[in-house]
Amino acid sequence: MSKRDYYEVLGVARTATDEELKKAYRRCAMKHHPDRNPGDKEAEAAFKECKEAYEVLSDGGKRRMYDAHGHAAFEHGMGGGNRGPAGFGDVGDIFGDIFGNIFGGGAARGPRRGADIGYVMELDLEEAVAGIEKRIEIPTLTACEHCKGSGSEDGKLETCATCHGHGQVRLQRGIFSMQQPCPHCGGRGKTIKNPCAECHGNGRIEQDKVLSVKIPAGVDNGDRIRLSGEGEAGPPGTPPGDLYVEVRVREHDIFERDGDDLHCEVPIRISQAALGDSVRVPTLDGEAEIRIPAETQTGKVFRLRDKGVKSVRSRSPGDLYCKVVVETPVNLTTQQRELLEQFEATFVGDGARRHSPKSSTFMDGVKGFWDRMTS
Known part of the structure; x- marks a missing residue:
């Protein structure tokens, strides 16, 4: 299925100003936001589509590339970087790798941070409405306490022999010169001389982390709370990821x-x-x-x-x-049954119709139906 034109997605002209793009994006995002359309896959897809369109058109360089080449500008598959929510690599990744590196340029890439973690928290309706603070336990990678996350037994590092401290290595692919993080040092430019005896140089160990999470009042199914820096510890010298707590509200007996x-x-x-x-x-x-x-x-x-x-x-x-x-009523006593029988006996003849207007309307409809069927 071919992609829609980004200007069409946002509903603006190709001459739209930055302010017009921003207003159009806000309007589109608000309409299709997953929080407003829980469980609606079409709305979710539309939200991602307008986000992708705005990410390109709001950036001057990306917009010029798009105006010149359309979607093909982002479909070369040469990015090599993280792919964002819109589903394509950063434009700088693609054209930096292809053109910048030919002339010796290209953006340096350091080691990446720790991974994000997702956690589902189930709440009773009362807890979700009033708000609550809960302790949770998460199996994750945490910074090694023995080496303080450095991975080194004595804190000593040495220049990487593969990249000579640059953190990057250059690969030749045909006429293109590609640059990527050094596989030996992970992009740090330094290697550990004496690895930590506890984490074996990884700087991280697997253990359960206990956290106290404050849930604000009024959360609902699907709401997510971001705890910055509470995800997995990153490789030595890099920041940790984030923890995302997703709320699930249990079914209530009454409401x-x-x-x-x-x-x-x-x-x-x-x-x-x-x-x-x-x-x-x-x-x-x-x-x-x-x-x-x-x-x-x-x-x-x-x-x-x-x-x-x-x-x-x-x-x-x-x-x-x-x-x-x-x-x-069920489990009637003899007296209750007798009273109901006496009560029912009062509904006789045409006079009973005025006591049961809905039943009368229904019976009139049934009679008309049979009359049409037999005529």
Whole structure:
């Protein structure tokens, strides 16, 4: 499937200014953001598409390349660097490797940082709404305490014999001169003379790390919290990665969350529905009362303002929607059965129709259906 034109993705003209590009990107990203469209794969793809378009068009150099060559400018496959969320290497990687290195240029590449870690944290609805601090245990690579993450037993380093301290090696591929991190020293330019006895020169060891994570009030399914520097320790001399904690909210016995709103079902007796009554219903901060009018039908929804959830992105709480469900009585006593039989006996003749408007409408529809079928 061919890619759409980046200007078309953002809905701007090819002469759009930087400010117009920024506004268009914000509008596109806000519309398709995964937090606003949980589980929607099409929205997720559209979000990535507009992000990719903006990453190119907001950069003067990349935009000139795109205007001159279109998508082909980024499809040479010569990048060699990390690929970002948009799914392509950095333009500097591609053209620096191809053209810059021919003339002896090219950006130097040092050793990379530690890997990011993902962790799924399950919460009860009450915990997600109120916020909570939880301790978690993560198996990861941490900096070796014995050598303080240096990988060296005595702290002594020596110049790498392969790259002579540059951290880069040059490879000749046909007419192209390619540059990449030195495989011997990992791009550091230095090697360890006496490796640490604990980590054997890696500077890292595998162990469980215990952290205390603060979950803000109002988080929902799919929300992610970034803890900078709490990911895997990097190779000696490099920073650690980040930890991303993804929230999963367990199913609740009573409430179902929909954004900032909560929904629940409230069972009531047939007598309460017919005669009217006051019913106490649970909320996340206690109880509330709803007034059931006489002749209430099952499925009627009552709204309690500000009894929902105040999410991390909203200024005020949502509402609680209570749907009443008329419950058929069970385990009747002899007296209750007799009373119901007497009550049912009053629904005779045409006069019964006015007591059951929905049933009457249904029966009229059935009669009309059979009349059409037999005519």
